[in-house]
Amino acid sequence: MKVNLIFRTAFILVATLTSLFAQSTLTWTGGGGTGNWSDPNNWGGAGIPDATNNILIFSGSTQTSTVDDIVGLTVQQIQTASGSASFTISGNDFTLGSATGPSNTISVNSNLAPLVINNNISLGVTQTWSPGTSGLFSPLNINGNISLGGFNLTTNSSGSTFAVALFGTMSGTGTYTALQGGPTDFIGNNTSTGVTTASSIATLDIGNAISGNLVTSGASTLIVDGAIVNGSVDINSAQAQAFRLLHGFTVGGNATVTGTEMQWYLNSLTDDSSGTPGTDWGSLSLNGGGNLTFASASRLQFVFPSDPNSGNPFWNSSHQWLLGDLTTGTLDYSGLGIELPNWTTGDFSLTNIGNDLYLDFTAVPEPSTIALFIGGLALLGFVARRQRA
Numbered sequence: 001m002k003v004n005l006i007f008r009t010a011f012i013l014v015a016t017l018t019s020l021f022a023q024s025t026l027t028w029t030g031g032g033g034t035g036n037w038s039d040p041n042n043w044g045g046a047g048i049p050d051a052t053n054n055i056l057i058f059s060g061s062t063q064t065s066t067v068d069d070i071v072g073l074t075v076q077q078i079q080t081a082s083g084s085a086s087f088t089i090s091g092n093d094f095t096l097g098s099a100t101g102p103s104n105t106i107s108v109n110s111n112l113a114p115l116v117i118n119n120n121i122s123l124g125v126t127q128t129w130s131p132g133t134s135g136l137f138s139p140l141n142i143n144g145n146i147s148l149g150g151f152n153l154t155t156n157s158s159g160s161t162f163a164v165a166l167f168g169t170m171s172g173t174g175t176y177t178a179l180q181g182g183p184t185d186f187i188g189n190n191t192s193t194g195v196t197t198a199s200s201i202a203t204l205d206i207g208n209a210i211s212g213n214l215v216t217s218g219a220s221t222l223i224v225d226g227a228i229v230n231g232s233v234d235i236n237s238a239q240a241q242a243f244r245l246l247h248g249f250t251v252g253g254n255a256t257v258t259g260t261e262m263q264w265y266l267n268s269l270t271d272d273s274s275g276t277p278g279t280d281w282g283s284l285s286l287n288g289g290g291n292l293t294f295a296s297a298s299r300l301q302f303v304f305p306s307d308p309n310s311g312n313p314f315w316n317s318s319h320q321w322l323l324g325d326l327t328t329g330t331l332d333y334s335g336l337g338i339e340l341p342n343w344t345t346g347d348f349s350l351t352n353i354g355n356d357l358y359l360d361f362t363a364v365p366e367p368s369t370i371a372l373f374i375g376g377l378a379l380l381g382f383v384a385r386r387q388r389a
Contacts, residue, residue: 023076023101025055028087030062036069037091049073054101058115061085068092068119076101078117084110090118093144097125097151104128106140114139123151123174129164130156139163148172148192155184166190175212178202178220198222201239213253216242224249226278232290235260241301248278252288254329257336258295264323264359265303269312271319272358284324284357291329292357294336300350300359301339308343308361315345317363323350324357331355 026046032039040048042063047053049070058066059081068091075094080087097105106129108115121144129140145168146153155164156179164184170176175194178184179202190196190210198204198220206214206227213231216222219239225246232253235243237260244263270280277283286292308315324331331352341348346363 023055024053025057026053027081028056028058028060028063028066030060030064032063035063035066037066037073038069042066049075055079057081058087059084064088065090068094074098074124075105077105077107078115079107080110080113080115082109084113086110086113086115088116088118093120093122095122095124097123097127099125101125104130106130108140114141116141116143118143120144120147120168122147123149123153123172126152126174128154128156139165141165141167143167145188146170148174148176148194150174152177152194154179178204224282229253230288232256234258245282245284248283248285250285250287251290252286254290254293255284255286256293256295257298260298261301261339262298262336263301263303266305266321269306269314271321273320277322277325281321283322286324286326286329289328290326291332292324292326293330293332294334295332296335297337298335299337299339302348308345315343315361315363318346319361321359322356323359326355326357329355331357333357 026043026049028042029044030042031044032041036042037049040046049056051074054074054076056075056077057079061084064085065088068089071092073092073094075096076098103125105127121142123146140163142165146166148170150173152175154177166184166188168188170188170190170192172192173194174192175197176190176192177197177199179200184202184204189208193212195213195215196210198216199218201219203221203223204216205223205225207225209228209230211230214229214233216235216237218237220237221239221242221244222235222237223244223246226248228250230252233251233255235256236258237243240261241263242260243257244265246265247267264282266281268275268280275281278285284292306312306314333350333352336350338348338350344364346361349360349362351358351360
């Protein structure tokens, strides 16, 4: 009796472990009448995605618009095969990854063939999304929302140009890290409370909001186009043009820029008297009372629609732009220099008024103006001599 009990217990344990660790691969053939995942003909008759068949490879060029019509599915890994066409996945929400599956849960392996996922995704494990082969241009577009669920997400190109666009909302308590390649675009919101990080040679393009803190390091590039970071920002990158301030950048906490080349965009030939900070030119706004610090050999580089030596009459007069708008915080720009401060038409300099940081352009009078001024002085001298005589 005791032997039978032990045997039954062992049998149940083995069956449970076999089920837990079972991972089978299904390869898409597109042989069904629709693009539904529930049609086994789309998987060459090998079955449909379920708790066992959970590594999905999309191959070929037939029925490339696929639909997850299976409720409550957990997928261990999604791949596109080398040489496959572009694929689109739509339909039900699904969980991606688990403790028993691979950590690299999305792998794009076909050159110039984007993978587009419109579904909402919940992370089931800390994971990485990357192309499987180096040297590819493998775009990945996630149009659905991403729930981190306490897990961490990394996109890593591993030597390829892996362009990731996150159009939905990222939420949860995990972290997001962009590594190597890019760009990675935050088109939607990142409402997760964890840290968003760009490191190595990653490019992070932020066009919307991040709820947590933002950190860049190594040779990464940060592109800001109207972004909001509710936490603090720490930019520390030695990459050329590592911080590109296209439009407005609103920071709720402290902002620190260390040893970084900051590319400042003047989008239209306007200034404080005629234009709008954050729209007509790049501008930092610390609306939560945080401090703005430029430390250790940071430098400002200009991107103009028409540079001061172009002959455009705009540069014949002096101008001022609001570069850093602080409420109650402390400004320290002792570590910020200007890469090309002197032009034939005038000179750029930095100044602070109150808590705010301004960029000034002081125009040099044109030669004709100088000649007219000298001529005027000579005439005044001549008149004065005649009066004395």
